[in-house]
Amino acid sequence: MSVWSRILSLPEDQQRQLFSIYNHHIPIEIRMQLADWIEQQNWQYFVENDTMMKCELIQRFSIEIKNLIEMSNDVAYRYKLVNYWNMITNSNADVHAIIKNIHDCLSYEKEFIRCNNQEPVPFAQVNLFDNFQKLCQMNVVIKDGIGETETLFKNIKSLKETFNIRQLEISNFDNHKFNNNNNPNDKAMKLRFMENVNLLHSQYQTNMNDLNNKYRDIIVKLQEMSLLLFNELDVWKQQQKSKLDSSETYLQLKNLSEMMASNLGNLLQQLKFIDALVSNDSTQEDAMIIAQFIEIKKHTTLLFKNLISETFIVKNQPKQVIKKETKFNATVTMLAGSVLNVHMNSLVVRVQIINEEQAKLWNTDHEKFHLNSCCGEIVNNTTVMEYNSATNTLSANFINLRLKSIKRAEKKASIDKVVDEKFSLLFTTEIFLESDIKFVISTISVPVVVIVHGNQKIHALSTIIWDNAFSEVKRIPFNVPTEVKLGELAQVLSRQFYEHTRRHLSEDNMHFLAEKISGHEVDKQNFFNIMVPWTKFSKDLLPEQNFTFWDWFYNILQLTREHLAELWADGLIIGFLTRQRAEMLLMTKSPGTFLLRFSDTQLGGISVAYRNANNKVECLVPFVSNDLKIRKLADRLNDFNQFVYLFPEIPKDTAFSKYYTRIENQASNGYVFTQLKNCIPSEMDKESGNYENMNDQHTVNSSIMNDATLSTSFSDIGPMTNMSFDTNMSTSYDWNRNPNESMTSDDFTYVPTIDTM
Numbered sequence: 001m002s003v004w005s006r007i008l009s010l011p012e013d014q015q016r017q018l019f020s021i022y023n024h025h026i027p028i029e030i031r032m033q034l035a036d037w038i039e040q041q042n043w044q045y046f047v048e049n050d051t052m053m054k055c056e057l058i059q060r061f062s063i064e065i066k067n068l069i070e071m072s073n074d075v076a077y078r079y080k081l082v083n084y085w086n087m088i089t090n091s092n093a094d095v096h097a098i099i100k101n102i103h104d105c106l107s108y109e110k111e112f113i114r115c116n117n118q119e120p121v122p123f124a125q126v127n128l129f130d131n132f133q134k135l136c137q138m139n140v141v142i143k144d145g146i147g148e149t150e151t152l153f154k155n156i157k158s159l160k161e162t163f164n165i166r167q168l169e170i171s172n173f174d175n176h177k178f179n180n181n182n183n184p185n186d187k188a189m190k191l192r193f194m195e196n197v198n199l200l201h202s203q204y205q206t207n208m209n210d211l212n213n214k215y216r217d218i219i220v221k222l223q224e225m226s227l228l229l230f231n232e233l234d235v236w237k238q239q240q241k242s243k244l245d246s247s248e249t250y251l252q253l254k255n256l257s258e259m260m261a262s263n264l265g266n267l268l269q270q271l272k273f274i275d276a277l278v279s280n281d282s283t284q285e286d287a288m289i290i291a292q293f294i295e296i297k298k299h300t301t302l303l304f305k306n307l308i309s310e311t312f313i314v315k316n317q318p319k320q321v322i323k324k325e326t327k328f329n330a331t332v333t334m335l336a337g338s339v340l341n342v343h344m345n346s347l348v349v350r351v352q353i354i355n356e357e358q359a360k361l362w363n364t365d366h367e368k369f370h371l372n373s374c375c376g377e378i379v380n381n382t383t384v385m386e387y388n389s390a391t392n393t394l395s396a397n398f399i400n401l402r403l404k405s406i407k408r409a410e411k412k413a414s415i416d417k418v419v420d421e422k423f424s425l426l427f428t429t430e431i432f433l434e435s436d437i438k439f440v441i442s443t444i445s446v447p448v449v450v451i452v453h454g455n456q457k458i459h460a461l462s463t464i465i466w467d468n469a470f471s472e473v474k475r476i477p478f479n480v481p482t483e484v485k486l487g488e489l490a491q492v493l494s495r496q497f498y499e500h501t502r503r504h505l506s507e508d509n510m511h512f513l514a515e516k517i518s519g520h521e522v523d524k525q526n527f528f529n530i531m532v533p534w535t536k537f538s539k540d541l542l543p544e545q546n547f548t549f550w551d552w553f554y555n556i557l558q559l560t561r562e563h564l565a566e567l568w569a570d571g572l573i574i575g576f577l578t579r580q581r582a583e584m585l586l587m588t589k590s591p592g593t594f595l596l597r598f599s600d601t602q603l604g605g606i607s608v609a610y611r612n613a614n615n616k617v618e619c620l621v622p623f624v625s626n627d628l629k630i631r632k633l634a635d636r637l638n639d640f641n642q643f644v645y646l647f648p649e650i651p652k653d654t655a656f657s658k659y660y661t662r663i664e665n666q667a668s669n670g671y672v673f674t675q676l677k678n679c680i681p682s683e684m685d686k687e688s689g690n691y692e693n694m695n696d697q698h699t700v701n702s703s704i705m706n707d708a709t710l711s712t713s714f715s716d717i718g719p720m721t722n723m724s725f726d727t728n729m730s731t732s733y734d735w736n737r738n739p740n741e742s743m744t745s746d747d748f749t750y751v752p753t754i755d756t757m
Contacts, residue, residue: 003106004035006113008487008528018112021105027080031105033068033504036495042248043103047096054095062089070571071506073585073648131232132252138225139259145218146266149211153270156207160277163200170197201283208289211274215296218267222260222303229256230310234473240317241446241468243499250315254335254393257311261336264304271297301437308431309366309441311335315395318425320448320464321457322403329399330445332427334385337394340433347385349396349429353378355409359424359444359477366442371428376406376450378425385429396429406450419459422447422467422478447478462538462550465492486514487528489537493553500561503569509576516542517549547603555604563628564606572596572646572655573606582609583617585647591615592644594652596633606633610643620680631676634659639678 007018022028031038046054065085072078088098170193236249271293278290316331332349334340352374354362362369379402387394410417425445432438447467449460469492471480490510498504505513507524514527517536538550545552556575560568567573573596577585582597586609594610597619605622612618623633634656637643646655663675 002035002039002491003109003113004032004039005485005488005491007109008485010113012526012529014112018109021108026102026105027084029077029080029507030065030068030084033494033507034064035491036498037064038102038106043099043106046099047103054099058088058093058095058098067503067569067571068506071503071574072508073574074508077507131228132256135225135228135232135256138221138228139256139263142218142221142225142263143259145214145221146263146270149214149218149270150266152207152211152214153273156204156211157273157277159200159204159207163197163204166193166197166200169193205285205289208278212289212292212296215267215271215293219296219299219303222264222267222300225260226303226307226310229253229260232256233310233313237313238471238473241471242495253311257307257335258339260307261304261339264300264307265339267300268297268304271300304433304437305439305441307336308334308340308433309439309443312427312429312441312443314425314427314443314445317446318401318448320446320468321460322448322450323454323457324403324406324450324452326402328401328403329397330401330425330427331395331397332385332443333393333395337385338387338392345432347394347396347429347431348382349385349398349427351378351381351398351401352376352426352428353403353406353423353448353450354426354444355407355421355423356478357409359426362426362442362444363477367440369442371440371442374426375408375423377404378402379404396427403450419449419451419456420463421449422463423450424448424477444477458551458554459538461554465496466534466537483531483533485528486518486522486530486532489517489532490514490528496557497560497568500557501565501568503571505576512576512578513553516552519543545601552600552603556598559598559604559606559625559628562625564633566659567596567633567656570655574647575606579609579619582619586611586617587615589645589647589649592642593647593649594637594643594645595647608637608640608643612642631678632659632661635661636678640680642680 007015010018019028022031041057046057062085065081065088069078069081069085072081087093233253236253239249274293275297278286278293312332312334314330315333316329318328318330322328330351352371353376354373355375358369358373358375361373380398380400383396383398385394385396406423408418408421424447426442427444428440428442430438430440447464449463451457451460467478467480470484470488471478490505490513493513494505494510511522511524511527514522514530517532518530519536519542522530536549538548540548542549542552560573560575564573568575574582575596575598577597579597579600582595586593586595589611591611591613594608597607597609599605599607599622602622602624605624607622608620609617610620623636637652637656638660643652646652663673
């Protein structure tokens with residue numbers, strides 16, 4: 001969970017106290033809207049290093065702020081952001097001071113949370129890079145310590161060799177010079193030899209004890225380093241689920257894993273030499289020393305096994321919604337593999353699918369987990385790890401996986417149960433480091449949901465998004481909160497939009513979504529702390545609708561991603577606001593002003609609300625994906641002469657002209673090209689079915705035509721023109737509906753499409 005999410009969980013008085021620091025450094029609105037982006041940057045690195053990349057960082061920062069400005073209609077909000085944007089983009093701006101201010105604010109946040117007894121926060125970049133520096137320093141100390149033990153070992157080896165030579169000399173003396181010889185001088189010489197040998201042995205034991213103590217110190221430091229490294233790996237895995245992981249962080253973790261593996265390898269090599277050195281030691285003191293070294297080797301081997309096991313990771317995760325009999329892929333990597341020489345062997349990796357209960361058993365004890373326990377069959381589930389010399393990585397690429405069968409927890413699970421049930425992929429392989437070191441390592445993927453029909457995908461995605469966003473770094477698989485704060489959920493939805501369109505949701509957008517999901521008005525200043533349950537997000541139908549909040553939001557996201565991404569990124573679509581709010585905004589502007597909003601009642605629909613010549617606000621029938629495949633939105637807007645200004649007062653062509661389709665009017669094979677064009681008929685035309693002068697008519701209120709009106713319209717057209725109707729007619733209105741039935745809150749102006757030359 002991000003630092004900003006932790007801040008939102010603080011009591012309101014503490015939040016106000018914390019937010020006060022931003023009044024002097026950076027608008028709190030920027031910290032809130034760009035929470036993820038800000039926490040991803042390595043501010044400390046830029047504070048401590050004089051680099052030209054500082055200017056690039058500020059440039060990227062200014063672009064993010066500019067996007068916030070363009071998508072907001074709040075005058076006071078825009079004023080604050082514009083002032084700050086002008087300040088940081090000024091040619092005389094102190095770039096270092098700007099970066100340091102942000103770094104100081106983030107550091108204060110971290111300390112504030114710690115002092116207020118919040119649980120430890122895995123601060124994605126500040127803590128992460130702090131810990132990387134600490135890990136590098138620890139590695140240097142460990143490496144130096146191993147260098148000292150190597151020097152001491154060489155001295156001990158030399159001492160042992162001298163000791164062995166002296167013992168041999170004494171033995172030779174006994175055999176040749178002192179047999180049956182009671183010469184006092186010879187006895188004195190032998191005594192001196194014995195004293196020298198005893199002194200050498202005493203020095204040998206002293207040095208061996210010193211070496212033992214040094215090894216113990218190194219083991220303690222290695223344990224500390226491994227714990228910190230594994231914690232950072234857990235943070236990276238959590239970021240990977242939210243797609244916040246970076247290649248820079250991955251490379252740092254890889255380098256640290258390799259350095260630690262190198263240290264452990266050197267340590268084990270020294271301990272092997274010691275085994276050979278002490279093999280003939282026979283005194284009781286020697287036996288005690290040997291036992292201590294055996295214990296040290298045992299700890300070192302365990303650390304090595306843990307390192308290899310923990311750094312065996314899923315580098316490229318499988319897609320998290322897997323459809324049966326559909327191909328998918330995944331990649332596992334051994335971060336320390338390049339320094340272990342294990343790539344000299346053919347390591348076969350196997351992948352299986354396990355359910356939640358099996359994942360819990362695996363999480364409890366990897367080694368005791370029965371590897372044959374699985375709940376489905378995966379085709380092409382084995383491959384060999386390969387060493388890539390260019391990237392210095394050891395990986396196994398599964399490029400053609402296919403889920404053939406799945407066994408669910410309940411034999412007759414409902415559709416809801418199917419899309420709620422989470423599985424994981426389990427990857428295993430057997431490692432052979434030395435002739436006496438062999439063990440099995442395993443790792444699991446992020447949670448996946450298995451579906452059998454494409455129409456289950458939307459609801460499966462809601463399960464995945466909730467799990468990715470709100471699961472803890474360390475958890476029992478696959479526990480996740482059943483309710484979260486609206487502020488946290490709003491950040492997740494904003495991240496979804498940014499991921500697909502490169503533009504976040506505005507504060508107004510998020511406030512609208514908060515009211516949408518809660519079903520009632522909420523205070524704009526305090527909605528962040530309102531709790532929202534999982535069922536409201538994905539299960540419960542919206543008031544007076546037959547779809548859920550997630551159904552509605554997902555279809556808007558898809559529509560925007562497929563057809564409106566550029567318009568959304570340029571801030572041309574307000575999108576998230578009620579019809580009543582749209583009418584209120586437009587009534588303050590001149591006739592011909594229009595705006596674009598997402599439909600409340602039509603899944604995946606975008607409507608144009610505009611103020612007509614009669615000073616009334618009307619809304620066109622929403623355009624859906626099928627409509628925009630036929631003719632894109634910018635071209636449709638270009639068709640309407642009634643639309644003059646994009647809200648608040650941007651000339652239509654200034655806003656949209658770069659998106660208009662350029663069509664050359666050239667003849668081909670004796671024919672003249674035609675194109676589809678939208679127009680709005682007058683009330684009189686719609687009542688009479690006369691469409692001859694549609695292009696010259698102004699906009700008036702209308703209801704959607706029923707079947708009778710439609711058939712009359714076709715019969716009256718005659719041979720004068722080819723006329724087709726947009727697919728939004730059929731997708732936005734139920735033609736079997738009783739014409740006397742009252743309309744929904746979205747009463748739209750009907751827009752036919754004419755085929756014109």
